[in-house]
Amino acid sequence: MTGTLGRRPLRRAFVIILNSGISGLDPVRARSVMGANRFFLMSAAVCLPWVVAIAVAHPPQTLVPALTHLAMVCGWVVCVDLNRRRHYVVASVIGLAMPIIQFAYLSSVFSTEAGFPLPLLTVGALAFVMFPPLQWRVAATITAIAALVLVRMYIAADFEVPDVEVSDGWLTGASVGNVIVVVMIVSVLALFNNHYFVRERRRNDELLAEAQVAARIDALTEVYNxxxxxxxxxxxxxxxxxxxxxxxxxxxxxxxxxxxxxxxxxxxxxxxxxxxxxxxxxxxxxxxxxxxxxxxxxxxxxxxxxxxxxxxxxxxxxxxxxxxxxxxxxxxxxxxxxxxxxxxxxxxxxxxxxxxxxxxxxxxxxxxxxxxxxxxx
The missing domain is CATH 3.30.70.270 (Reverse transcriptase/Diguanylate cyclase domain)
Structure with missing residues (x-):
């Protein structure tokens, strides 16, 4: 019982953070902000252990990549605060630009064999969740940039050989870890979209039922019209x-x-x-x-x-x-x-x-x- 009571304040705090900046927004914009906040917090939590994994890969040469990864994690936390302050476009642009830059940098350090280009495959889906339909051009531009960077990683020679010497086991582990990251991001996006699809469908059904009743019932007397x-x-x-x-x-x-x-x-x-x-x-x-x-x-x-x-x-x-x-x-x-x-x-x-x-x-x-x-x- 005590444990349950202890979890409820944490859950409320988590929900408050996820919903930062949505008060007073229309449903479409609110959905985009909530999607962005979920991505920022989930990605920060998933990528934080990578800071340690990168740092121990080949110290001290991998300390700088680890610190830049930590900076990206901190940047996502800042993006949640930017949404709270209603700087929605700035938060989403920064929140998507950072992983494009960081994962391109990590691919140059460890080579594409480590799998760091893989998270860029999710940028397009993330962009169209984080930006409302009226800002589709911004989402399309960021998606195109991510695609161009990803293509360059696989065709440029400087991404084929790592800049630091790491074991084959670490490269395999990194590659598997990046696959897991991509699967988690895609799954969370699917769950998020499904949640809102079901909620909006249920609300539409309720509105339709109310409209059908209103069309048949006199509002004043509550008998048939x-x-x-x-x-x-x-x-x-x-x-x-x-x-x-x-x-x-x-x-x-x-x-x-x-x-x-x-x-x-x-x-x-x-x-x-x-x-x-x-x-x-x-x-x-x-x-x-x-x-x-x-x-x-x-x-x-x-x-x-x-x-x-x-x-x-x-x-x-x-x-x-x-x-x-x-x-x-x-x-x-x-x-x-x-x-x-x-x-x-x-x-x-x-x-x-x-x-x-x-x-x-x-x-x-x-x-x-x-x-x-x-x-x-």
Whole structure:
């Protein structure tokens, strides 16, 4: 338990260092800075043991190469601080230029047989991680420089013979070590890119799901909007007889005038909730426009649909009567019943006509009718 507690501050400190300089950045730039910081710290950790390995290869002749390698390691630490200070381009250019110079120098000291040109193969991948897409020209330039240096190492005669005498075993060990370094860098880059690919894909899926919900749900009342209720309505038409009810708040303008539009929005939201509770699993509620709601009641006869909406009307009258609000809230409802495959436009027109009739006959009431079935010859 103590060990776990001890590791957490170290892990937090490590994460803080990795995320140095990303606050306030757009996601693309932040990803590049985080990738650069990871490369700097990982490379510093991997290359630090090489300082000792180079120093003991053939002292004192290899002390200078060891010191320059140590300087590169220290330079990467400085690059993290440069990112923290928001000198992103400078940090990335220096962070990639140092290994190009250093590994070219080590190849001249120990020859290409020691494998020091191999890390330059990763410069291109690193450059396009550390620079955002808008700075692709900088990344391409550094990649081209690394490629030219690498080609020169293998074709120039002065890289074929080492400047210092080292054992064949040391050369083999150095070559294997450089292969391991390249594999580690490539693997970490792949893990880093995969991590962000998965995270961004998950976030995109979440945003898509939110957008799909927003496209179908009315933001104020949290019931279906017209787009959202359309497939429900289409399914009701195909499944059998159905009923449509149009419910409209009575004298809603007076509520807005007396209580304000903010209070009017609250009333609309509460009315929608009451409608949903009253209808329950028997149908679906949508905000049809303004203070008007559409209720789709699949598989329901006219009498059953009128009874459902009468329950909703009474619930509204009970919940939002004179004692609940400065203005009583009631609804008028028009119900239209239709047979299977009856046109929704005709059914909606009938529901709207019955709603108008309910308004004209005193409001706060439910009136219904069935769509006339065409007579057969």
């Amino acid at each position: 017209r787009r959202g209720i359309t497939p429900v309505l289409s399914e009701a038409l195909r499944s059998g007889e159905y009923a449509l009810a149009l419910a409209d708040l009575d004298r809603f303008k007076r509520i807005n005038d007396r209580l304000g539009h903010g209070a009017g929005d609250v009333v609309l939201s509460n009315v929608a909730r009451t409608l949903v509770d009253a209808v329950g699993s028997r149908g679906s509620v949508a905000r049809w426009g303004g203070e008007e709601f559409l209720v789709v009641l699949p598989g329901m006869s006219l009498s059953a649909a009128v009874a459902v909406m009468e329950d909703a009307r009474r619930a509204m009258e009970y919940e939002y009567g004179d004692d609940a609000f400065l203005e009583p809230v009631t609804i008028s409802v028009g119900v239209a019943h239709a047979r299977q495959h009856a046109g929704k436009e005709e059914t909606l027109r009938l529901a709207d006509a019955k709603l108008y009739e309910a308004k004209e006959s005193g409001r706060n009431r439910v009136l219904g009718a069935s769509v006339a079935t065409p007579a057969l010859d």
